[in-house]
Amino acid sequence: MRVLLIGSGGREHALAVGLAADPSVEQLIAAPGNPGIAAVATLRDVNATDPAAVADLAVEVGADLVVIGPEAPLVAGVADAVRAKGIACFGPSAAAAQLEGSKAFAKDVMAAAGVPTGRSFACTTAEEADAALTEFGVPYVVKNDGLAAGKGVVVTDSLAVAKQHADECGQVVIEEFLDGPEVSLFVVTDGTAAVPLMPAQDFKRALDNDEGPNTGGMGAYAPLPWVPADLVERVMAETVEPTLAEMRKRGTPFAGLLYVGLALTRSGPKVIEFNARFGDPETQVVLAMLDSPLGELLHAAAAGTLSDFPPLRWRDGSAVTVVVAGHNYPGTPRTGDVIEGGELDGVIHAGTARRDDGALVSAGGRVLSATATGSDLAAARAAAYELVGRIKLDGSHHRSDIALAAVEGRIAL
Numbered sequence: 511m512r513v514l515l516i517g518s519g520g521r522e523h524a525l526a527v528g529l530a531a532d533p534s535v536e537q538l539i540a541a542p543g544n545p546g547i548a549a550v551a552t553l554r555d556v557n558a559t560d561p562a563a564v565a566d567l568a569v570e571v572g573a574d575l576v577v578i579g580p581e582a583p584l585v586a587g588v589a590d591a592v593r594a595k596g597i598a599c600f601g602p603s604a605a606a607a608q609l610e611g612s613k614a615f616a617k618d619v620m621a622a623a624g625v626p627t628g629r630s631f632a633c634t635t636a637e638e639a640d641a642a643l644t645e646f647g648v649p650y651v652v653k654n655d656g657l658a659a660g661k662g663v664v665v666t667d668s669l670a671v672a673k674q675h676a677d678e679c680g681q682v683v684i685e686e687f688l689d690g691p692e693v694s695l696f697v698v699t700d701g702t703a704a705v706p707l708m709p710a711q712d713f714k715r716a717l718d719n720d721e722g723p724n725t726g727g728m729g730a731y732a733p734l735p736w737v738p739a740d741l742v743e744r745v746m747a748e749t750v751e752p753t754l755a756e757m758r759k760r761g762t763p764f765a766g767l768l769y770v771g772l773a774l775t776r777s778g779p780k781v782i783e784f785n786a787r788f789g790d791p792e793t794q795v796v797l798a799m800l801d802s803p804l805g806e807l808l809h810a811a812a813a814g815t816l817s818d819f820p821p822l823r824w825r826d827g828s829a830v831t832v833v834v835a836g837h838n839y840p841g842t843p844r845t846g847d848v849i850e851g852g853e854l855d856g857v858i859h860a861g862t863a864r865r866d867d868g869a870l871v872s873a874g875g876r877v878l879s880a881t882a883t884g885s886d887l888a889a890a891r892a893a894a895y896e897l898v899g900r901i902k903l904d905g906s907h908h909r910s911d912i913a914l915a916a917v918e919g920r921i922a923l
Contacts, residue, residue, distance in 0.1 A: 513805055514568050515540040515551065516558050516588065517579030520833075520860030520879050521790035523547050525579060525804070527858075528797040532805035539571050545870055546852070546859025558583045561591030568597050575600065575809050578766075581657055581787050585611040589766070598812040602786050605762040609753075610769075610786040613655045613683040619760075620781060623752035627781040630685030639676040642684035643669060653783075655681040663724055688773035688780050691921055693737060694730075694792045695770045697750050698807060701763035703816040704750055705807075706742050708732050708799055708824060710792040711916070716840055718911045725840045726876055729912030731830045731887060732795040736921045737774070745770060745779055753784070765811060774923055794858050794881045795829035830894040831881040832912050836861065837905030839875035847872045850902035856881045856894075857901065877903060888917045 513535050515526055523546045529535050530550040540547045541556040541564070556567050559582050568576050576592045578584055578601035587604035601607075608615040614632040619625075631642040632655070643650055650672035654662030656679075664675040665687065676682045696707040710732035716722035738744075749770060757764040769785035797804065801823035810819040836843035843861075852862060852870045858881055861874020880897035884890030891913045898908055915921050 511535060511574035511805065511809065512537045512572055513539070514571055514573040514576045515543075515547075515579065516556070516564060516576065516583055518542050518544045518547075518558070519580065519790060520858045520876065521788050521793045522579040523858045523860070524793045524797050524881075525577060525788065526550050528800065528804035529577070532803040534803060535805040539573070541567060544859045545862050545864050546857070549853075559586045559588070561586060561588045564588045565591040565595050568592050569595055573597055575805070575812060577601070577808055579787060581607070581610050581785065584766075584786050585657060598809060600766055600808040600812045602764050602766040603762065606757060606764040606766075607786040609757075609764065609784040611657060613653050613783070614681075616784045617683060619753060619756050623756040625749050625752055625781055626778060628686040628688045630683050632681070632683050633676065634681050636673070636677060639673065639682065639684060643672055646684065646686045649687045651685050651687050652676050652679075653683045653685070654679040655683055665724070688775055688782060690773045690775040691736075691923065692782065693734065693741070693772045693774060693779070694789055695742065695745055695772060696788060696792070696796060697746070697768045697770065698811050698816065699754060699765060699768055700811045700814045700816040701754065701758065701765040704746065704754060704768075705816060705819065705822065706746055706750070707796050707822070709734050709737060709742060710796050712789065712792050713909060713912055716835075716909075718909050723840050725835070727789070727791045727833065728835070728909045729830070729832045729879070730792045730795050731828065731890070731913040731916065732792070732799055733828060734916070735887065736916060736919075736923070738923070741774075741779065745772065748779070749781055765814075790860070791831045791833055791879050794831040794879055798829040798881055798883055799825050799827075801825050825883070827883055827885045828887040828890040829881065829883045830887070830890040830913050831858070831879045832894050832898050832908050833860075833876050834878045834880065834898060834901055834903060834906050834908050836872045836875055836877050836903070839907075843872070843875040844905060845872050845874065847904045849877065851900045852878060854897060854900060856897050872903060877906065887913055891917055
């Protein structure tokens with residue numbers, strides 16, 4: 511089949527690698543793509559958040575399947591426009607993508623479905639925010655109600671910082687802090703049938719020991735040797751199935767990738783957030799472990815035939831990815847720095863570009879991620895950091911403790 515992949519980040523590069531490895535994918539086109547994706551796909555230019563432009567491109571290239579990577583096109587209704595052309599599309603409708611597009615909407619769905627999650631208040635005024643912050647106390651959790659590219663959440667002990675974030679966002683959800691290790695679970699669904707992928711853990715803080723500001727993610731690993739054996743089964747029963755049922759009840763079935771962000775609290779797994787697409791950088795490690803054909807899996811979800819898809823196959827061992835970020839990230843990053851090592855096996859491009867002279871340069875905050883597999887978590891971690899050491903980017907930084915606590919057995923439930 512001919513597949514059109516929409517997006518230009520690390521998630522899309524990881525998806526492109528997985529799709530290109532599927533024998534059923536005869537041609538892979540990516541729009542707009544990036545220099546890393548260009549190694550496995552034909553690139554086309556498109557405004558990814560313009561529904562009509564993406565749908566027209568899908569028709570032009572004769573796509574059998576469109577895979578939408580980022581959240582902004584989904585919330586903008588790109589999947590609706592593609593499906594209106596009669597083309598199978600992996601990604602939820604604009605109405606269903608509100609599970610990510612609005613934190614308040616997601617909390618309302620969770621409440622209606624009886625999903626375990628933290629108590630929260632949707633706030634639109636300073637007075638409402640003050641009351642919610644007083645109710646929950648420290649640490650304060652303030653979330654931008656809308657899309658914020660993974661950086662709309664502030665968790666802080668400073669009341670002044672919490673109030674400032676609420677004021678800057680305008681409309682926020684303020685909720686109780688959920689204590690416990692965090693886990694990301696991806697679920698592929700056609701709206702009714704649902705297939706969980708391998709749980710992963712990512713690292714949101716910019717610095718080692720989970721210090722520094724929140725980022726879009728500085729690294730990840732999978733599988734998680736320390737989680738309860740029944741975790742996936744429990745989350746599917748308590749969270750995923752009720753959520754999908756509630757979305758169907760509302761007349762807006764969710765079909766695509768439901769990302770469940772969890773905190774494993776003393777009273778069980780609770781939802782921190784829903785996303786409507788694959789997460790970055792967890793996608794890098796989860797897909798590195800997937801042995802089933804990715805294109806066929808996503809097509810089954812898009813076509814409504816997921817219940818007929820064979821049980822997923824997984825590779826042995828573990829995978830680790832470490833993000834190499836540009837100078838000053840997660841502040842305004844410096845761009846245009848020359849990159850060496852960007853073509854190495856396992857290097858996923860997120861914020862890169864080609865200069866007129868052909869040089870690979872940085873073009874974003876999270877520039878690259880070094881992804882490696884190994885016979886166990888320690889071996890995968892060593893291989894990932896060896897790969898990081900072969901990447902040269904002036905002013906770059908990365909965390910040195912990705913997956914370290916898990917390797918050393920220091921994660922307690």
